[in-house]
Amino acid sequence: MDTRSVKTASPRDLSRDELAASLEWYGKMVLARRFEDEAEREFRRGKIGGYLHVYSGQEAVAAGFLSAIRPDDIFFTAYRDHAHAIFRGAAPGAVMAELFGKATGLAKGKGGSMHLFDVAHGFYGGYGIVGGHIPLATGAAYALRYQKTERICLCFLGDGAMNSGSFHEPANLAGLWGKQGLCPIVYIVENNQYAMGTPVERSSAVTNLAGRFSTYAIDNERADGMDFIEVRRLAERVVRRVRETGGSYAVELLTYRFAGHGAADLFQPYRTKEEIAQARSRDPITILEDRLRAAGALTDEQVKRVHADAERAVTEAVRFAEESPPPAPEELYKDVYGARDEDEKTGTRDRGNTGTR
Amino acid sequence: MAELTYRDALRSALIEEMDHDRRVVLIGEDIGVYQGTFRVTADLLKRYGPGRVIDTPISELGFVGAAIGMAMLGLRPVVEVMTWNFSLLAMDQIVNNAAKLRYFSGGQVNVPMVIRGPNGAGVQLSAQHSQSLEATYAHFPGLYVVAPATPAEAKGLLRTAIRSDDPVIFLENAALYGMKGEVPDSDFALPFGKAAVARSGRDVTVVAYSRMVFAALTAAEQLAAEGIEAEVINMRCLRPLDAATIVESVSRTHRAVVVQEQWKPFGAAAEIAMRIYEDAFDQLDAPVERVTGADVPMPYARTLEVRAVPHEADIVAAVKKTLGKD
Ligand SMILES: Cc1ncc(C[n+]2csc(CCOP(=O)(O)OP(=O)(O)O)c2C)c(N)n1
Numbered sequence: 001m002d003t004r005s006v007k008t009a010s011p012r013d014l015s016r017d018e019l020a021a022s023l024e025w026y027g028k029m030v031l032a033r034r035f036e037d038e039a040e041r042e043f044r045r046g047k048i049g050g051y052l053h054v055y056s057g058q059e060a061v062a063a064g065f066l067s068a069i070r071p072d073d074i075f076f077t078a079y080r081d082h083a084h085a086i087f088r089g090a091a092p093g094a095v096m097a098e099l100f101g102k103a104t105g106l107a108k109g110k111g112g113s114m115h116l117f118d119v120a121h122g123f124y125g126g127y128g129i130v131g132g133h134i135p136l137a138t139g140a141a142y143a144l145r146y147q148k149t150e151r152i153c154l155c156f157l158g159d160g161a162m163n164s165g166s167f168h169e170p171a172n173l174a175g176l177w178g179k180q181g182l183c184p185i186v187y188i189v190e191n192n193q194y195a196m197g198t199p200v201e202r203s204s205a206v207t208n209l210a211g212r213f214s215t216y217a218i219d220n221e222r223a224d225g226m227d228f229i230e231v232r233r234l235a236e237r238v239v240r241r242v243r244e245t246g247g248s249y250a251v252e253l254l255t256y257r258f259a260g261h262g263a264a265d266l267f268q269p270y271r272t273k274e275e276i277a278q279a280r281s282r283d284p285i286t287i288l289e290d291r292l293r294a295a296g297a298l299t300d301e302q303v304k305r306v307h308a309d310a311e312r313a314v315t316e317a318v319r320f321a322e323e324s325p326p327p328a329p330e331e332l333y334k335d336v337y338g339a340r341d342e343d344e345k346t347g348t349r350d351r352g353n354t355g356t357r
Numbered sequence: 358m359a360e361l362t363y364r365d366a367l368r369s370a371l372i373e374e375m376d377h378d379r380r381v382v383l384i385g386e387d388i389g390v391y392q393g394t395f396r397v398t399a400d401l402l403k404r405y406g407p408g409r410v411i412d413t414p415i416s417e418l419g420f421v422g423a424a425i426g427m428a429m430l431g432l433r434p435v436v437e438v439m440t441w442n443f444s445l446l447a448m449d450q451i452v453n454n455a456a457k458l459r460y461f462s463g464g465q466v467n468v469p470m471v472i473r474g475p476n477g478a479g480v481q482l483s484a485q486h487s488q489s490l491e492a493t494y495a496h497f498p499g500l501y502v503v504a505p506a507t508p509a510e511a512k513g514l515l516r517t518a519i520r521s522d523d524p525v526i527f528l529e530n531a532a533l534y535g536m537k538g539e540v541p542d543s544d545f546a547l548p549f550g551k552a553a554v555a556r557s558g559r560d561v562t563v564v565a566y567s568r569m570v571f572a573a574l575t576a577a578e579q580l581a582a583e584g585i586e587a588e589v590i591n592m593r594c595l596r597p598l599d600a601a602t603i604v605e606s607v608s609r610t611h612r613a614v615v616v617q618e619q620w621k622p623f624g625a626a627a628e629i630a631m632r633i634y635e636d637a638f639d640q641l642d643a644p645v646e647r648v649t650g651a652d653v654p655m656p657y658a659r660t661l662e663v664r665a666v667p668h669e670a671d672i673v674a675a676v677k678k679t680l681g682k683d
């Protein structure tokens with residue numbers, strides 16, 4: 001698979017609007033990367049538990065798309081979700097607090113790294129069962145049209161998720177509904193080459209993942225996912241089309257995850273150091289930085305400031321997470337049902353035997 | 358006898374069965390090149406080749422169903438689910454096909470397969486990755502449901518499972534993989550439906566399985582310090598359920614506490630308690646107590662999670678309740 005074919009556009013071709021957006025999102029990408037590095041460190045320090053899947057290397061994908069949608073648009077993704085939340089405007093402190101399992105976290109500390117939610121910003125979650133969110137996103141897109149809005153839905157998914165029934169069934173629905181203008185969704189396949197230890201060649205009989213959407217009459221394309229500016233251009237075009245037609249669309253973006261699958265994936269026996277080094281030589285942050293520099297829009301001074309800002313924001317996020325209280329004990333029983341408080345009053349619900357704590 | 362980890366005990370059962378029976382194949386996600394998420398299948402790809410150690414995409418419904426088909430044609434697939442949570446995607450295949458094929462074909466086909474992987478809570482894996490699904494599967498006639506606690510049980514029961522002519526739900530536990538214990542080395546197998554008395558005692562019977570056996574044993578230690586002798590029964594198997602061993606014990610102790618990690622409503626403890634009522638009601642001096650997980654999806658925050666899973670202290674408290682000492 002050729003993921004390394006860089007199409008270097010000339011710096012002059014950046015519009016003023018693009019320049020402004022690129023500068024802003026350069027800062028956000030640096031912040032997200034710094035956040036992920038810190039999350040890994042905090043995991044090793046034992047401040048974060050469970051699974052931790054970082055997004056480093058893939059930033060241009062989510063950044064490109066989330067920079068191209070409107071504030072009232074919505075999106076779904078899997079468990080590799082920290083950057084998505086931050087890009088969309090969640091406070092880094094609230095994300096870090098969730099990873100720390102604190103009451104001030106995005107989901108009150110109840111969901112953790114895999115289940116970030118920020119519905120106020122259109123972020124409908126963070127899912128841990130591979131493929132499990134794809135049907136939800138498809139139905140959500142239908143609902144947006146049903147409610148006669150112009151809003152659209154983005155569904156980020158991994159290359160591995162495309163082999164699950166949870167992908168194929170809703171994809172067929174989106175094909176059917178999309179033809180009727182009832183399913184304004186963009187499926188964004190983040191092809192980072194691997195599903196845990198299994199490369200795409202060993203998991204998908206057809207390795208052109210975008211093409212697989214054709215089976216369901218969903219128009220699609222495949223592109224490099226490392227260049228923010230190019231991803232954003234593509235995203236703007238695709239989002240406009242989906243918004244106008246109410247039809248579904250799919251994009252496969254070729255990218256790479258620089259870190260292990262999760263914090264526990266230390267040895268990575270399925271890939272070589274050389275391969276990782278080669279992939280890192282096309283770092284989406286450096287690519288954007290180079291383009292902005294070439295356009296004369298970014299100075300050393302500014303780069304330094306962006307990094308210092310990110311450093312400060314992440315330090316502050318950690319401090320906030322550290323100092324935040326854990327969820328109150330009674331939170332354990334809240335949010336199971338909407339009518340929960342009634343159950344409490346009538347005593348109709350047996351909590352299980354935890355009376356001793 | 359050899360000292361093995363629970364993980365290596367499982368692995369040695371796989372190796373011995375694969376060595377002597379070419380019908381045995383392994384299938385699952387990242388079991389070959391990646392060596393298995395919990396390394397139960399480490400090096401087996403090299404040993405047996407890709408025809409017998411089959412790496413699959415993330416397609417639980419597909420590969421569990423395909424394994425059922427293999428089994429119908431006489432292979433003996435051992436399917437690894439990365440965790441039992443993911444088996445839910447294959448539940449239709451397990452419940453509607455594997456469990457019932459022998460019956461609705463009037464005995465023309467059978468499904469000699471094992472589905473194995475870790476069940477239950479880990480540490481801070483939150484709501485979608487912490488489920489205990491034993492009662493869910495034990496509900497269905499046609500399935501065996503096995504939950505070994507020790508390395509010896511892991512090996513002996515896995516061997517029986519692979520040799521079984523019907524589908525086996527084989528529930529491991531991530532916290533136990535590294536645990537060491539003595540494992541007999543000869544052709545060693547343990548029968549299904551036979552519980553073990555893990556500790557003898559006269560005052561109360563504590564029934565548990567899988568990881569909770571160890572919580573029960575620790576609780577029994579603490580109780581012993583207070584002069585209360587708890588008998589701990591390790592079920593090993595939920596289907597078939599060895600009610601006889603429990604009833605025999607309760608006939609001596611006249612009190613029972615049943616421990617499970619899963620949610621209280623409609624759980625394994627409810628079934629076990631009811632079997633005690635059915636078969637030993639006259640023997641009871643106190644109502645059967647249940648120690649269970651909290652009736653909520655698993656929270657992520659460690660502070661909440663520790664409140665959601667049962668601990669030794671809960672077992673101690675429940676035992677005291679049956680003795681009127683609470
Ligand atoms: C149904 C299901 N099966 C298995 C897993 C275990 N698992 C978690 S992530 C993962 C790989 C997913 O790969 P991909 O979709 O490419 O996403 P990426 O991790 O590369 O972002 C697997 C197998 C799971 N969470 N859900």
Ligand SMILES: [Mg+2]
Binds near residue numbers: 158159190191194
């Ligand atoms: Mg992937």
